[in-house]
Amino acid sequence: MTSGRTNGQGLKGHVRKNGLIFIILLVGLGLTLLRFTCGIGAVTNLSDRNPWGFWMAFDLLCGIAVSAGGFAVASAYYIFGFKQFHVYVRAALTTAFLGYFFEVIALLYEVGQPWRLVYPFFLSQGTTSVLFLVGLCVALYLTVLSCELLPALFERLDRKKAWETAVRLAAPLAVIGAVVAVVHQSSLGSLYLIVPSKMHPLWYSRFMPLFFLLSSLFAGLSMVVVEGRLAHKFMRGFMDDRHARDADRAVLACGRGAYLFMLGYFVIRCMELAAGGNLRYLFSGYGVWFLLELVGGVALPAFMYFIGVRSGRLRLIQRAAIIAVLGVMLNRFNVGLVAFNYNLPPAERYFPSWMEVAISVFLVTLLVIAYRCICSGVPILRTHENYGEEIREKSPARGSKSNSSDVKR
Amino acid sequence: MNRRNFLSLASAGIVAAASPVNCRTAAAEGHPEAAGVLHDSTLCIGCRSCEAACQSVNAAVLPKPENYRIPEKPFYDRSVLAAKRRTDFQRFTVVNRYDVENRRPVHRKFQCNHCMEPACASACFVKALYKTPEGPVLYRPELCVGCRYCMVACPFYVPTYDYGNAWNPLIYKCTMCAPRLASGELPGCVSQCPEKALIFGKRSELLKIARDRVREFPEKYVKHIYGEHEAGGTCWLYLSPVPHKLLDQPEVGNEPVSRLTSGILESAGTTAGILSVLLGAVCFFGRRRRNGAAEIDGAGASGGEAHKGVFQSGKEGGQ
Ligand code: SF4
Ligand code: SF4
Numbered sequence: 053m054t055s056g057r058t059n060g061q062g063l064k065g066h067v068r069k070n071g072l073i074f075i076i077l078l079v080g081l082g083l084t085l086l087r088f089t090c091g092i093g094a095v096t097n098l099s100d101r102n103p104w105g106f107w108m109a110f111d112l113l114c115g116i117a118v119s120a121g122g123f124a125v126a127s128a129y130y131i132f133g134f135k136q137f138h139v140y141v142r143a144a145l146t147t148a149f150l151g152y153f154f155e156v157i158a159l160l161y162e163v164g165q166p167w168r169l170v171y172p173f174f175l176s177q178g179t180t181s182v183l184f185l186v187g188l189c190v191a192l193y194l195t196v197l198s199c200e201l202l203p204a205l206f207e208r209l210d211r212k213k214a215w216e217t218a219v220r221l222a223a224p225l226a227v228i229g230a231v232v233a234v235v236h237q238s239s240l241g242s243l244y245l246i247v248p249s250k251m252h253p254l255w256y257s258r259f260m261p262l263f264f265l266l267s268s269l270f271a272g273l274s275m276v277v278v279e280g281r282l283a284h285k286f287m288r289g290f291m292d293d294r295h296a297r298d299a300d301r302a303v304l305a306c307g308r309g310a311y312l313f314m315l316g317y318f319v320i321r322c323m324e325l326a327a328g329g330n331l332r333y334l335f336s337g338y339g340v341w342f343l344l345e346l347v348g349g350v351a352l353p354a355f356m357y358f359i360g361v362r363s364g365r366l367r368l369i370q371r372a373a374i375i376a377v378l379g380v381m382l383n384r385f386n387v388g389l390v391a392f393n394y395n396l397p398p399a400e401r402y403f404p405s406w407m408e409v410a411i412s413v414f415l416v417t418l419l420v421i422a423y424r425c426i427c428s429g430v431p432i433l434r435t436h437e438n439y440g441e442e443i444r445e446k447s448p449a450r451g452s453k454s455n456s457s458d459v460k461r
Numbered sequence: 462m463n464r465r466n467f468l469s470l471a472s473a474g475i476v477a478a479a480s481p482v483n484c485r486t487a488a489a490e491g492h493p494e495a496a497g498v499l500h501d502s503t504l505c506i507g508c509r510s511c512e513a514a515c516q517s518v519n520a521a522v523l524p525k526p527e528n529y530r531i532p533e534k535p536f537y538d539r540s541v542l543a544a545k546r547r548t549d550f551q552r553f554t555v556v557n558r559y560d561v562e563n564r565r566p567v568h569r570k571f572q573c574n575h576c577m578e579p580a581c582a583s584a585c586f587v588k589a590l591y592k593t594p595e596g597p598v599l600y601r602p603e604l605c606v607g608c609r610y611c612m613v614a615c616p617f618y619v620p621t622y623d624y625g626n627a628w629n630p631l632i633y634k635c636t637m638c639a640p641r642l643a644s645g646e647l648p649g650c651v652s653q654c655p656e657k658a659l660i661f662g663k664r665s666e667l668l669k670i671a672r673d674r675v676r677e678f679p680e681k682y683v684k685h686i687y688g689e690h691e692a693g694g695t696c697w698l699y700l701s702p703v704p705h706k707l708l709d710q711p712e713v714g715n716e717p718v719s720r721l722t723s724g725i726l727e728s729a730g731t732t733a734g735i736l737s738v739l740l741g742a743v744c745f746f747g748r749r750r751r752n753g754a755a756e757i758d759g760a761g762a763s764g765g766e767a768h769k770g771v772f773q774s775g776k777e778g779g780q
Contacts, residue, residue, distance in 0.1 A: 093624030100549055100621040103609035131744040164607020164622070164630035168587075176587045176604050180723040183610045184586035223744055231737045235729050245721045246580055246614045249713040258721075392613075395711070 073417060080414025083407050087161055095407040102393060102402035109388030110412050111158035114381045115151055116240060117264070120272030121279075122148020122197065123226075123233035128309065130226035136305035139298040142204055142432045143283065144276045146423065149197040152190060154419045161411060182242045189236030196229040208430045237268040244387060254333050254342045255391035257324050266317040267350075270310040271380035274353070277306045277373035283433060290427040292434035300366060307361045307369040310376060314354035321346060338394065345386055349379020492577060495596035496642065497664040497688075497696030498651060499671055500570050502708070503681055504658035507558050507568035509536045511650030511659065515554045515572075518638060518649030523551055524623055524631075545709070548572060550623040553635040554650060561703050569708040570650070570659070572635035573598060573619045574688060574695035576717070583719030584614035589632070596664065596696045597637035605631055616692050616713040637696070664696050671700055693717025 087095045098105050125144040129137040160166040173191065178184045199221065206215035241264030248256055257263065280299055283291065325331060333339050356372035359365070393401065427433050513536035516523075534541050542558040554572035561567055579598045582590040589604040590611055607630055612620045623630045638648035646652070651659040660667065671686045687699040692713045701708055 087627075089627055091623075091625045091627040091630060094627075096624070098609075098622075098624060100547065100612065101618050103612035103622065127740070131740050131747070133747050162608075164609070164626075165605065168604075168606045171604060171606055172586045176589075178586035178588045179726050180583040180719070181586040181610065182722050182725050183584065183608060185726055185729055187586060223748070224741075227737060227740045227744055230740055231733050234736060235733050239725070239729060242722060242725055243610075246584060246718050247616075248716075248718060248721065249616050249711060250613075 073421075076410075076414055076417045079410055080417070083411050083414070084161075086407075087411070092161075092164060095405065095411065097402060097405045097408070099400075099402065101396060101400050104388065104392075105402050106389070106404035106408040107158055107162045107412065109385050110381075111162070111415065112155055113240060113384035113388050115155050115158070116237065117268040117271045117380050117384060118275040118377060119148045119151030119155075120233065120237055120268035121276040122151075122272070123193075123230050124269050124272045124309070125276055125306075126200065126226045127230040128305070130223045131230065134305060136301045138302070139295050140276050140280060140302045140306070142201070143279065144272075145197060145200050146204075146426055146432050147275070147279060148272075149194070149201055150419050150422055150426075152194045152197060154415055155190065156194070157418075158412075158415055182239055182246070185239045186236065186243065189232055189239060193229065193232045193236055196225055196232060200225050200229060204430045204432060234265060238262065238265040240264050240268075244392070247392065250393055250395070251387075252333075252338055252391035252394040253328070253330050254325070254338055255387055257328065259320065259324055260387075263317065263321065266313055266320070267380050267383060270313040270317065271377055273306045273310040273313070274373035274376035274380075277303050277310075277370055278377055281370050281373075283427070287424065287427055287433065290424075290433050294435060295433050303366055303369055304361055304364065307357045307372065310373070311354055311357035311361060314350055314357070314376070318346065318350050318354065321350075338391070341386070341390065345379065345382050349375070349382050353379060492592070492594050492596065493665065494594060495577065495664045495696055496637070496662065497575065497596055497667050497698060498637070498648065499660045499662070499667040499698045499700065501658050501660075501674070501700045502567050502569050503700065503702050504656045505556070505568040505570065506656055506658075507539060507542055507556050507566075508655065509539065509541075509556055510653045510655060511570060512536055512552065512554055512556060514649040514653035515635075516552065518641065519553060519636075522636075523553075523633070524626065542568075548619070548634070549621045550631075550633040553633065557709070559703075559708050561707055564702070567701065567703055567708060569699070569701070569710070571709075572650075572697070573637070574617055574691075574697045575635075575637055576692055577694040577696065578692075578717035578719050580614040580616060580692065580718045581611035581620055583723045584610045586610065590620075593639070595639070595642065597639040597642070599636060599639055600632055600634065602631045607631075614718065616711065616718060664698070667698055671698055674700060690715040693720075 083095055092098060096105060096107075121140075121144040125137045125140050128134045129141050159169065163169065169187075172178060172184055172187055199218075202218040203215055203222065206212075206218055238261035241260035241262070244251060244256070244260055245258065280303060284296065284299065288296070325334075334343065353372040353376035356368055356375070360368035360372055389402065516536070542556070545557050546555045548555055548571060554570060556568050556570050559567045559569060575596055575598045577592075579590065579592050582588075582592050582598060586608065587604045587606055589601045589606075590598060591601075592598050607622070609620075609622055609632075611632060612618075612622060620632045620634045622632060638646070638650075641648060647661050651661045660670065662670075668686065668689060671689075675682045675684060675686070681702060682700050683702065683704055685701075685705060687701065687705040687710050688695040688697055693716065699705065699708075699710065706712065
């Protein structure tokens with residue numbers, strides 16, 4: 053096995069080849085040092101009126117939303133038995149794992165005393181707080197995700213016995229993972245339920261938990277498509293032919309799923325807009341911005357998905373996926389930064405400092421590098437040569453061999 | 462269990478997740494003995510004595526970094542009133558001057574309102590902030606993680622943070638001088654107010670005084686005691702000759718915002734329970750159908766055809 057070496061070379065070669073990445077890492081390390089020696093104030097524009105800023109909106113709200121692909125794909129495959137998703141299961145789970153892992157890393161920057169992050173679990177449980185629930189879900193889901201990825205790890209380590217057990221657990225774990233992820237995604241929306249007077253009425257709604265859940269579902273599925281495309285382009289080396297071939301059907305399936313969720317989301321949000329009596333706000337600057345989010349970020353990609361799935365145009369689906377991901381990110385930025393504190397005078401509004409953005413870019417870069425390393429070492433985008441057959445025979449959720457060859461078509 | 466049962470359970474779960482949660486917290490009447498302070502801005506002259514008193518009383522608590530800048534001007538210097546200031550990690554209270562048309566300026570004191578159902582306390586995920594039956598909303602610095610959700614939650618923008626501190630950054634806000642109250646003293650600011658613009662007492666009695674004043678001098682006050690109902694009621698109450706909005710006192714609604722989320726854990730638990738039963742059943746019965754009942758434990762080596770019948774054809778048909 054040479055994957056161990058590939059792993060190391062992957063990282064080093066990466067850094068040497070790519071000056072930009074090198075600079076990002078260097079700046080990121082410097083800013084990290086600054087953050088942890090001079091405090092949050094040294095690198096952010098946060099203030100007493102704007103306690104949450106770019107990190108909250110980007111690292112946490114956006115990051116978790118696009119990580120939803122993990123549980124969306126795993127549920128579709130293991131629970132609902134949609135086999136088209138097969139090729140994306142491991143990739144999506146890996147992304148979700150890394151997404152959550154880096155959320156925790158981002159939290160270390162974000163909270164004032166990260167070494168106390170265990171307090172809410174062990175010392176003093178603030179059970180009335182939504183944030184407590186969020187923390188609980190992050191911890192739980194990260195555990196579930198690591199268990200869900202164990203089969204890949206055991207293949208890499210060639211531990212057959214352990215692998216068999218892990219594979220048997222896949223379906224129950226998918227159920228637990230789905231439950232935790234659903235609660236987590238919606239609780240991110242609940243976080244903002246407590247600020248009715250501080251958030252613009254176009255965004256504030258008691259249905260925010262539902263909005264966050266639905267939008268995370270299509271953001272996650274879309275992200276899976278985007279990632280698949282990127283992996284195809286830049287990580288073809290870690291992929292086997294079967295993966296590359298099956299991907300097309302999975303893209304169609306993701307597109308169809310995302311389209312349905314977007315439809316539901318769009319309709320509910322429009323209904324809430326009308327029922328809440330907020331239509332009058334549409335004729336303001338915020339209204340235009342809101343429409344941009346809802347029409348440009350949801351309706352447009354949903355339409356593209358619809359056409360794409362109907363006519364089987366993968367390119368269109370992939371473009372729709374990019375827009376959909378950006379649309380959900382726009383929504384999270386709007387909730388976290390634009391609509392929040394909308395009634396403060398302009399001088400007291402928050403705008404991120406370049407350092408906050410740079411640290412987030414640094415973390416995303418680390419995430420991509422980690423993803424590459426994992427894919428080069430562990431069979432994520434390919435089938436392990438010794439386990440490929442077994443997967444189809446043993447894995448409970450999968451059918452017979454004849455069936456999976458059907459799936460390929 | 463049939464499909465319809467599942468569906469109704471599912472919708473129940475979603476509704477539970479989405480709707481604001483039933484409340485179990487104490488109502489505003491829950492702390493009948495709570496103390497508070499009444500600020501009458503018709504009496505306040507903006508002398509800043511309360512600021513000075515607060516500073517000296519809390520000198521031991523407030524951080525003193527090298528660039529200690531309080532007082533940026535001596536406390537008797539009233540020129541600072543020209544700008545709108547707010548509290549921060551080096552001062553628990555400020556007095557601001559508001560120039561209102563056709564009358565002499567109004568002064569308003571700013572500090573934690575010590576809500577009857579504090580949003581900050583319900584938002585804190587380590588219970589570092591908590592309400593005492595005596596009135597004050599207090600803080601246990603040794604627990605605080607620094608997530609700053611309390612600052613997000615407070616409808617009055619009260620809690621402040623020591624952003625420049627890397628090692629022990631904490632939340633800073635007024636304590637209503639709880640330690641002094643315990644030893645029978647008045648809060649620092651109240652004790653030093655030369656104009657009696659600040660009165661300390663039981664909240665219920667302060668409300669009576671405030672109502673009497675408004676009734677007796679209707680030409681002097683607007684008919685609104687800020688804090689009587691705001692955010693479920695606050696221990697600090699305010700009388701004003703002009704609408705409170707002009708004094709930067711936000712319209713926050715009368716519902717305690719903590720009620721919007723305080724039961725979230727319960728409802729999340731319910732949702733999670735319903736959802737896991739539901740998904741587990743779908744997973745289990747789905748596979749049973751796919752594999753044929755006999756082979757449910759046989760790791761599904763064959764029987765793929767049955768599966769295809771259920772899950773593939775329907776899906777593929779749409780293509
Ligand atoms: S005013 Fe703000 S900080 Fe003070 S008790 Fe109320 S919610 Fe908490
Ligand atoms: S910053 Fe501290 S006091 Fe405020 S909510 Fe977080 S842990 Fe609680």
